[in-house]
Structure formats: structure tokens, C-alpha cells
Amino acid sequence: MVFNSFEFLLFFPIVCFIYYLLGKNRYRNPFLLVASYYFYMNWQPIYAVLILTSTVLTYVCGLLVEKHAGARKRQQAFLVAGLVLNFGILFTFKYFNFVNESLFCLMSYCGLRWPVPNLDVLLPVGISFYTFQAVGYSIDVYRGTIRAERNFFTYALFVSFFPQLVAGPIERAKNLLPQFHEEHAFDEDNVREGFKLMVWGYFMKLCVADVLSPYVDAVYNNVPEHNGTSMLLATLFFTIQIYCDFAGYSSIAIGAARVMGYRLMDNFRQPYFALDIKEFWKRWHISLSTWFMDYLYIPLGGNRVPYPRLLLNLAITFLVSGIWHGANWTFLLWGGVHAMYQVGSNMFRKFVYAPKYDVWWSRVLGTFSCFVAVAFAWIFFRANDISDAFTIIVKIFCDRGPLFVDMAIFVYGMVGIALLIIKDVRERFGIGLRYMHSKYVAVRYAAVVGLISYILLFGALTSGNFIYFQF
Numbered sequence: 001m002v003f004n005s006f007e008f009l010l011f012f013p014i015v016c017f018i019y020y021l022l023g024k025n026r027y028r029n030p031f032l033l034v035a036s037y038y039f040y041m042n043w044q045p046i047y048a049v050l051i052l053t054s055t056v057l058t059y060v061c062g063l064l065v066e067k068h069a070g071a072r073k074r075q076q077a078f079l080v081a082g083l084v085l086n087f088g089i090l091f092t093f094k095y096f097n098f099v100n101e102s103l104f105c106l107m108s109y110c111g112l113r114w115p116v117p118n119l120d121v122l123l124p125v126g127i128s129f130y131t132f133q134a135v136g137y138s139i140d141v142y143r144g145t146i147r148a149e150r151n152f153f154t155y156a157l158f159v160s161f162f163p164q165l166v167a168g169p170i171e172r173a174k175n176l177l178p179q180f181h182e183e184h185a186f187d188e189d190n191v192r193e194g195f196k197l198m199v200w201g202y203f204m205k206l207c208v209a210d211v212l213s214p215y216v217d218a219v220y221n222n223v224p225e226h227n228g229t230s231m232l233l234a235t236l237f238f239t240i241q242i243y244c245d246f247a248g249y250s251s252i253a254i255g256a257a258r259v260m261g262y263r264l265m266d267n268f269r270q271p272y273f274a275l276d277i278k279e280f281w282k283r284w285h286i287s288l289s290t291w292f293m294d295y296l297y298i299p300l301g302g303n304r305v306p307y308p309r310l311l312l313n314l315a316i317t318f319l320v321s322g323i324w325h326g327a328n329w330t331f332l333l334w335g336g337v338h339a340m341y342q343v344g345s346n347m348f349r350k351f352v353y354a355p356k357y358d359v360w361w362s363r364v365l366g367t368f369s370c371f372v373a374v375a376f377a378w379i380f381f382r383a384n385d386i387s388d389a390f391t392i393i394v395k396i397f398c399d400r401g402p403l404f405v406d407m408a409i410f411v412y413g414m415v416g417i418a419l420l421i422i423k424d425v426r427e428r429f430g431i432g433l434r435y436m437h438s439k440y441v442a443v444r445y446a447a448v449v450g451l452i453s454y455i456l457l458f459g460a461l462t463s464g465n466f467i468y469f470q471f
Contacts (some may be wrong), residue, residue, distance in 0.1 A: 003202075062138055170287040175263075185389060197254055203468070211409060228398065273425070
């Protein structure tokens, strides 16, 4: 079941109605758990076994780690066992075939035989997200940041909570778990604000991301047939598409949870208005970037190590982030490009000049440079393979020609992008113009009704899954 489906538009109001009708957490939590598993099982029922397995493993791991709080080696043994088992499941379903095919190619190149067959399995939706969330809980218990959750069903709800189950935000246990122990009375402000977030998320997905998607697919899936001008426009469109697709999902997820009284962490904060690449990663997919910061970069030593090791830690973190996104060399290369950005930026700041962005032109230059760098990296993310990625880059710089364009996509896309820019500029720079949050009731309702009308009239209502479902 996806957010942009008739099934969800029926499912969600029913869930909210029953949720508030039940009144008490002892009834609500089991109901939400059943609803969340029903939501997930709409894709492939058998894969509910995987999320249940991950839940049981990390639940038991948390209890055992806390039980042996005075015996560090035992704690470490239980934690490592939990991590190995969970990441083992993730590797089997997401990375085994990729590694196996890579080894096959390597052996063939060397004139050797590699007889291991691929696994005939589908990638379970959201496996990277719920695995990271569950593993983060285990590590937090080990660190003593939180207490182990005793109620299995409450913990299972934390892992499978349907608004953020398949594409985040990747929640921290210290934020979300306590909320399942609180009684959430019906609150008009929560319902109203949550609904607005959902409407804006649907606008980003249906009126921007899915309007631009056909053009991007047409160009990127037929690289030999298009010149560099079309490639450049498709790359710019994809830069906007992936933002609106993923941030749109996050907005719907955060809004849906808010309607029921739960507060999820922000996942995007106007990332394309970042002043540099370091700030970009503080604004893009915040739940994942902070996860890697807390559970990978800092355990590697963070910035408390000699400078060469610090640079290595940065590089490792972004390479792992790249391969997290998918079992393809293009994602690893995308992560490598961002690793080079981070290492280069850090060295430039240390040895050459640390930009202050204290005048308007420096802020404009920094924002533009960061946007161009991020857009360039997206080429590797979107390309079907590495060969296509480099062909696209060469064509952009060396093969200009007439622009292939669908005027309907272009016009509708540009209108949606303009509305997106207006909102992001207002929020990024604190401009006082408000529409859906105006102090005037008439303005608020007109803005919401107008946005819904625009979605119904011009949105791609028959669109497919969100991009990040494949990760």
C-alpha cells in the first residue's frame, strides 16, 4: 500500500477513527501494530516474517544487553550477535546478488569459473529503513542511552509504525518509543497541522516529482538517443524530482503521525538552499545522515583522531551511505563523489580558507556552487549503470543540440517548481508570508482548498511508487 493510492486514502481515515475511538494505549497500540502489519503486508505478505524476525532479534538483544550491564564483554557479544544477524538478513536480500554478480564478472575476467547462482528473491520494501531503526535501538541500549523496552508489542510497533515504516524518517528509540506510552487525546491542532503536512507532501509528490518523472525516465533510459542539452535538463529535473519524491513522502509520513498525536523528526530542511556541501547533509535525509554520524562516524573516531584518520572516517561514512542506497556500483560511486566533496571541503577549510558567507554575494555563490555539485552527483545516482553515467557527463559538456521537451511536462513542472521555491525560500529565510499557516482563517482555508484543487486538476494521480521504496 502506498500513500498515493486509493487504498491508503481509505485505510488512513478508518485507522484514525478507530484509534481515537479506542481511547487507551492498551487498546490503541495493539490496534496500530495490526494496522501497520496490514499496511506492510499489502506489498508481499511473506516479508512480514522478515520484519518480525528483525523485531524479535533486536528485542531479545536489547533485553540481554541490559541484563548484563555489569559485564561489558557479554554485552558486546550479545550486541555483535544482534548486529550480525540483522545485517546478515539485510545483506542476503539486498546485496547478495550484487556481490555474487560482481565476483562472477571478476572471475570471468580472470578466466576462472564462479558457480554460485543468484538468489531468486525480491527486495523487501523498506528493509534498509526498519533494519537501521531496529539496530539503532540495540546500540542505544548498549550505550545506556535508553532502557530496553519490556513490552514486546510496544517495541514491535516502534519498528513497524506504518507512517514511517517503508521510507523513514529513521526514528530514534528515545524519541518515538516513549510516545507509545503516552495517551494522545484528540487534538484539533494536531489533526489540522498533520493534514496540512500531508497535503503539501502530496503536492510535492504528485504535482512536481511525478510530473517531471516521465521526462527524466525518457532521457535517462535512452541515453544514446539524446544530446547533452536534453541530458542537462533531465539532470536538473531529476535533482528536483528526487527531492520532491522523498521529501514529499516524509511530509506525508510526518503529517499522518501528527494526526494521531505522534511527532516524528524532520527529515528535510530546504536542502537546496544549503550554503555548502557540509550544510547540505544537515538538511538532506536528516534521519539517515545523523544515523551514520551517531552509529558509524563517531564510533570510527569522528574528529577526535589525527587529521588523516578524520578524512578517512568521512570517506568511509559517505561510501557506506552510498551503498546503503542500493546494490549497484552507481550508488557506490555516488557515495564516493560525496566523499570527495566532504574530504575536499574539509581540507579547503583547514588549509586554504573557511568561507564566512557574511555578505549576500558569498551566500548566493555558495548556494549555487553547492546546488551544482549536488546535481552533478545525482547523475551517478540516477544513471542505469556507470557507463551511462559517464556518457551523460560527456554529452552534457561536449554534445549540445536541440532540446527534446514535452511542453505539458515543462509547463506543469515549472509551475510546481515555482510554488516549491516560494515555500522553501520563505522557510529558509524566515520571510513572513504565510498561506496555509496564516493568522487569517479565510486565507488558511483558501490556501488548503486551492492546493488540493491543484493536486486534483494537475497532479499525476495514477503515478507509481516512491523512489526510496527500492532502498
